[in-house]
Amino acid sequence: MSFKVYNSYSRQKEVFESITHGHVGMYVCGPTVSGESHLGHARPYITFDVLYRYLTHLGNKVRYVRNITDAGHFEEEGREAEDKISNKAILEKLEPMELVQKYTNLYHWAMLQFNCVEPSIEPTATGHIVEQITMIEKIISEGYAYEKNGSVYFDVKKYAAHYDYGKLSGRIIDDLLETTRELDGQEEKKDRADFALWKNAAPEHIMRWKSPWGEGFPGWHIECSAMATKYLGPNFDIHGGGMDLQFPHHESEIAQSTICNHTAPVRYWMHNNMITINGKKMGKSYNNVIKLTELFSGNHPLLTQAFHPMTIRFFILQSHYRSTLDFSSEALVASEKAMKRLWEAYENLQKLEVGDTVQGEDAEIETKVLNWLNELPEFMDDDMSTPKVLANMFEIAPIINSIKDGLIKTNALSSSTLQKMKDSFKLFLEDILGLQNVSATDNEAFKGVMQLLIDIRKEAKGKKDFATSDKIRNQLIELGIQLKDEKGGEMSWTVA
């Protein structure tokens, strides 16, 4: 059994083998901290978080590098150079780095809500200006970049003559040349396909650094190349990001790094698909984003309620990362209910006693359960088929609940199978998919109080004092806590 991933570069699933056995280098394009993260941003972070968790589970030591883009990029190349971050800072009367800090903090907070594992290294673009300049100098000395009026451009045409430019994004350089839009101020470039490595800063530009070509700031793509090379080496295992970054961002990264390091930088390119809303990509340019803070608070016209971050995570994992995922409040409500049901089954499972039974009495159930469990790693191995993992768990959930309710005999399953269920659920649900209990009541004092109420209600019910019994139940409902009467007079509760 081996882990297969879809490599965007070869356009097929490949068996994953790291360059150094037992170690994996992984780079994921992080956020541009010039604004708040939205639902679309959540997808790559959750997708690659699961990848990181799975690789770790497989026994790898993973160095996970995820950058913070805090230097800003051009609004549009060739136009009056505007640094997004510094531009907005002026409007808001904030120091650029103050803005950067604000959105970085917000981003970190959101990642925490999603239960995303922190990356091993989280480098910032502004912290690696020296490395970027060094890299640009190297590219110039190799003859694949040229300086003009304080800016430096990458010579795409020359590169394409020797290397396969456009392979990752499936682009043909001649098509690019013909279809690149007419832009102002292109005269600096030798060729329209060329992209900036370094941009000369206009006087009003706040974010600027000294360089061999005068004061300026780095181009769009060089930061990722520089930081990936620094922390993962000239040739590393996985580079991830959203599909919309394939071109020009990742294509350019390949070109820069290849010239600089004399080797293709990445073994496996992995891209997540977009989250759509009414079938259209959620994105800044479409003005249809739903920010994470809006999602968590329910404060948005398209939302019928607030959604817990774990609901979002679950929602994302219910689809395959390379498919588009269409957002709607309705779909999130469905995910919320589904996750709640699955999680309760998981909690019920943990309470089931492992008996001394040697053999399952119901061979049919035993076999089915074992098959479902055995498929879980196979699904993960198949390019992270998280929807299938969850589907199998939903197959098992009714069996757990039936055992708990006595509808299936406790010893229907052998103790080893029951133990395997417990281990597998813990492993896949918590460790690999990174899901967490959404209940905020995981607290001994609170549980004690609940037990007290349950005891009182049991007494009342025993005396057929349904007024008291209903009062407890109804008032708890108003507080968002739901009591459930179970077989044999037992009661349990969940947060609605």
Next chain:
RNA sequence: GGUCCUGUAGCCGAGUGGCUAGGCAAAGCUCUGCAAAAGCUUCUACACCAGUUCGAAUCUGGUCGGGACCUCCA
């Protein structure tokens, strides 16, 4: 215009040519003082038209939708 992806039941979504995912919603039943929860059952879909095949949601061609990238974008 170029390149590519896609069209699966009310909704969200898996789907490797034959074993007809899963979730939500809906309906019925069981359990129950009532309710909720849980369990069982039902609803069996692949845009359209041809073709290949013993057999196609899955392969091929065409038609019609939808979308992405080519420009900052996860």
